[in-house]
Amino acid sequence: MVNPDQTLTLEVRKAPTRILENSVDRIYLFFVYLFLIICLIIVAYPLIYIVSSSFSSSSAVISGKVWLFPVEPTLRGYQAVFQNPQILTGYGNSLFYLFFGTLLSVSLTITAAYPLSRKNFYGRNVITALFVFTMLFSGGLIPYYLTVKGMGLLDTRWAMIIPGAISVWQVILARTFFQTSIPSELTEAAHLDGCSDFKFLFRIVIPLSKPIIAVLVLMYAIGYWNSYFEALIFLKSANLYPLQLILRNILILNSIDPTMIKDVRELAERQGLKELLKYSLIVVASAPVLILYPFVQRHFVKGLLIGSLKG
DSSP: OOOOHHHHHHHHHOOOOOOOOOOOHHHHHHHHHHHHHHHHHHHHHHHHHHHHTTTHHHHHTTOOOSSSSOOOOOHHHHHHHHHHHHHHHHHHHHHHHHHHHHHHHHHHHHHHHHHOOOOOSSTHHHHHHHHHHHHHHHOOHHHHHHHHTTTTTTGGGGGSSSSSSSSSSHHHHHHHHHHHHHHEEEEEEEHHHHHHHHHIIIITTTTHHHHHHHHHHHHHHHHHOOOOHHHHOOOOOOOOGGHHHHHHIIISSSSSOOOGOOHHHHHHHHHHHHHHHHHHHHHHHHHHHHHHHHHHHHHHHHHHHHHOOOO
8 A cells, every 4th residue: 555645755756846937037037048149140140141142143242232131142153263273273272281181180189198198108297398388489480481491391282281280289188188088097907908008099098089089170170271371481382272372362462453444334343243252252161161060069069178177
């Protein structure tokens, strides 16, 4: 026979818990949601405007008719982008630098950060201090250029990858993650089973480090994709230019001189095409990063928080 008190206790346990909200809490939540909506509009509207302008006609863009949705939809801007051989070459070069540069940088960062995270690694504090020293002091641009020249990397693809292949900040971030997420007991157990350091790194550490690897991949990929300064000082051949440098040359250096064009209609058409091309180039240049981010987003926040706040 079931005791009524026990039945009442079971019903209380099964009942969902509710958080009672008073009027002050509701007002507070209202302003919180209102603030977040305003922030969303501020961030999202420029992106929507750029995409809408890239699909609008040049006359609508230059006359300011585009506000939210495309006006007189057309693909003329994207046709002009992909018909330009320089842009296609730069796109391919940037993808090359992004893929191989990110692969090399992530590999070097992990192989440098993991030994520094182990307490039994002799001299790790000295090596870490040397790493940090390079963050505070540098030789300057001229020694940097002479070093790259002395390595024979000028006007080669590797000038965009090797000189900046490793970031000290990313090493410190990964080292902190390994210190807090890979316990020393796991290392000792693996060594007792006859596992070498390299086998432990590739078979145990890397599979357990997906969050920090996602952070490293995203940060390095964005850095390589947006890099143009190294190309500006190290590259001479136009067929090696990344997309960002080509965009700079098109949008900044190739400005229209009104005194060279006497026909007002032709001037307006070229100016409108220039504005349309600018928005189309922004969309095309941002597409790879926007495609990459959703695949690493779920690991990104976790890896960044663990790697930066703990330890």
